[in-house]
Amino acid sequence: MRPWKSLTVVAILLSGLAARAPAASPPEPVTMKVTPSVISMGTFYSGARVHVEGTVPQASDVIIDVRGPETIEVFNKVGRAGPIWVNTGKVSISGIPTLLLVFSTRPVHNCLCRSEIDRCELDAAAIKSKIKIEPRAMASEVVADEFLKLKYRQKSYQLANTGIQMEDPAEVGQHYTLDFIWPKNAAPGTYVVRVCACQGGNVEDSLEAPLKVVEVGFPAMIADLAKDRPATYGIISVVVAVLAGFGIDFITTRIFKKKISAH
Amino acid sequence: MPVFLPVAGISISLPLLVGVGALIGFLSGLFGVGGGFLLTPILMLVGIPPTVAAASDSCQIIATSSSGTAAHSRMGNVDVKLGTVLLLGGLAGGAVGVRIIRVLLGLGDADLAIKLTYVIVLSGIGGYMFWESLTSLKRGALEMRVPHLARGRDILSRLPFQMDFPRSKVRHSVVIPLLLGGLVGVLAAIMGVGGGFIMIPMMVYLLWTPMHVAVGTSLFQILFTCAGVTFMQAQTNHTVDLLLALLLAAGSTIGVQVGARMSRLLRGDQLRILLALLVLLVTARMVFGLARTPRSLLRPADEHGGAGKMHLVRHVAVHRALPNTTRN
Structure with missing residues (x-):
């Protein structure tokens, strides 16, 4: 066989192999399924178990947050006057969600950089920076801290930093699951469940789904x-x-x- | 077994609610008090929003007091004539009290004014009733009529519009129960309660009504007062939780029957000293509450009226409904 023929055969074989090799794969999509998607508050309602599952790109950390709508809440600020505690004025607090549940594969500050945590409002410091307190003369670190303490006590805010289970990597992405108890005293309305796939300290992809809480029947x-x-x-x-x-x-x-x- | 309260918007134990209702009903039947001054704090303690607790209390007191009025009426303990006069005074006084509250709210700290009114009124009434009942018990009197106050009877008997109240076996000017009803109405409006625990001592010590008749007549008057309050709360603030009220009433209407029957086993002075102790206990709890360092330096601002916070949250939530899954 002449040398040029051998080269031609090799070239054809290589081009055939190249054609059969997979092209650069597209990024695996984030998927999410929330069950149930509607929580019914009937006569004997006492909260609900919510299951979230889906896939994220391989080697991603997962953060899932559930948040309620923003609202304005008005409080009396209490202060000491001699031997008793009295109201010293009214404060109006706004700019943050009525409910915030955060779950993750690792502590949030290990998954994301500070600026991403702040942008996505995923920890107490990020929430505090968003709180708007009126009148401004009453705005202080103490009021913000007291407000957050109140929310934790009411179980309206739960920053768990754990709870998500990851399964072994599959062909398409990595499977995650989360089970949590829905706070039974959360008001009816539409809440947002968001899953974030995090890599290198940034949110690479995210997906949102509504979770409706509705009164049914006699209530x-x-x-x-x-x-x-x-x-x-x-x-x-x-x-x-x-x-x-x-x-x-x-x-x-x-x-x-x-x-x-x-x- | 949990039950979901539609207006309060929370889930709570059903036996707990019925049990709390039974306890309050028992006290109501025994002493003729509506029980609002005890029930509202208890409901707030188990997580019911303050505005819903206060409004639903009024509704359940209707059930308790109608059951109690029926039971006392059969025993001849309801003075309808005196009760009607007190009610008219109470309605007028209530209107004045509502205006006073509005002025206090405008000035700033209505909350403190209300609590201090509670402490002053309750400690005064409770202290006096305790001292008087103790004296009476020591003397072994069956139904003491407060002799040192009887001196004032001569003065009161000279007032115009004298009227007989045969059921109470007293005769005095109609002006006195009207003014008394008015005063209790003002205090009840400021303190946000039915006013039975103020009315009964006033009837016993100032109108010389026998204790058992005072109890039955007070329940009769409370029934109408609370009916008016419930309607107004439902119409203005949307804070009456009928399911909560009915569950409390299921316990309280049974409790009130037991209390009403037990009241016949006790003498007037024994009933008075027990009520005095209860009133003093509530006063002590309020004083402790004022002096104790609060768990939080923030208190919900709608504890004494105004639309519930829950409704605002619900309204905003509905208007932010998301249609489908969305990718960012």
């Missing part, structure tokens, strides 16, 4: 009536309470009479 009926037809609701409340009182009186009187006559 929904009562709540709607109270809100939409307050006068009718007021009259119904009075009439039902009076009937309940006289009804119980009637029943207990019968019971006591029977006991007396039995003796």
Whole structure:
């Protein structure tokens, strides 16, 4: 075989191999499934177990946060006046979510750099920097700290820094799961669940999904009536309470009479 | 077993609510008090928002007091005539009290004013009632009529519009129960309670009403006062939780029947000293609450009225609904 023929064959084989080799793979997408996607608050509701699962690119850290809408909360600030504690003024606090639950594979500050934690509002320092306190004269570190303490006590804020389970890397990304107890006293509304895939101290990709909490059945009926037809609701409340009182009186009187006559 | 309260927006133990209701009902039947001054703090302690606790209390007191009024009425303990006059005075006084609250809110610290009013009124009434009942018990009197106050009877009997109250076996000017009802109405509005624990000592010591009749008549008057308050709270603040009220009422209406029957086993002075001790206990708790370092330097600002915070949260949440999964 002549040398140029050998070279041609080698070139054809190499080009064939090159054609068969995979192209530079696209980044694996972040996926997420929240179960249930709607939490129903029925008569015997006492919180719910929420399951989150999905995939992230391999070698990523995962942070999942659940947050409620922003609102304005008004408080009386308490101070000492002699032997007693009195209100020293009103403070209005806004700019932060009503509910914040943060879960991660490792402590958040090990997954992300400071600027990313602040941007995504994922720890107490980041939240404190977002708090807006009015009037400004009352704004202080103490008020912000007290507000956060109150939120932790109400279990509206839970910065767990753990909780996410990672499974062995699969062909497409890495599988994660998270199970957590939904705070039973969280108000009805739409909350946002966000998963962040973190690499090299940055959020590489993220995905959001809504988690709805709705009243259903008898509680929904009562709540709607109270809100939409307050006068009718007021009259119904009075009439039902009076009937309940006289009804119980009637029943207990019968019971006591029977006991007396039995003796 | 948990139950979800639709207006309070929280889940809470059902047996706990019924048990709390039964305890308050028992005290209500025994002493003729609505129980609001005890129940509101207890409900706040178990996590009910203050505005919902206060408004739903009024609703459950309707059930308790209607049950108690029926039980006392059968025993001849309700003076409808006296109760009606007190109620008219109470309604007028309540309107004045609401205006006073508005002025206090405008001035700033209504919360402190309310708490100090509680401490002063309760310690005064409780202290006097305790001392008087103790004296009466020591003497072994069956139904003492406060002899040193009887001196004032001559003066009061000269007032115009004298009226007989046969059920209470007293005769005095209609002006006195009207003014008394008015005073209790003012205090009840400022303190945010039905006013039974103020009304009963006032009826016993100033109107010379027998203790058992004072208890039945007070329940009769409280029934109407709380009906008005419940309607207004439902219409204005949307804070009446009917389910909460009914669960409390389920316990309290049974408790009040037991309390009303037990009240017949005790003498008037024995009932008075027990009520005095209860009032003094509540006063001591309030004084302790004022002096104790609070758990938090921030207190929700809607403890004494105004729309519940929960409704604001719910309103905002609904308007931020996200349609679908979104990628950033």
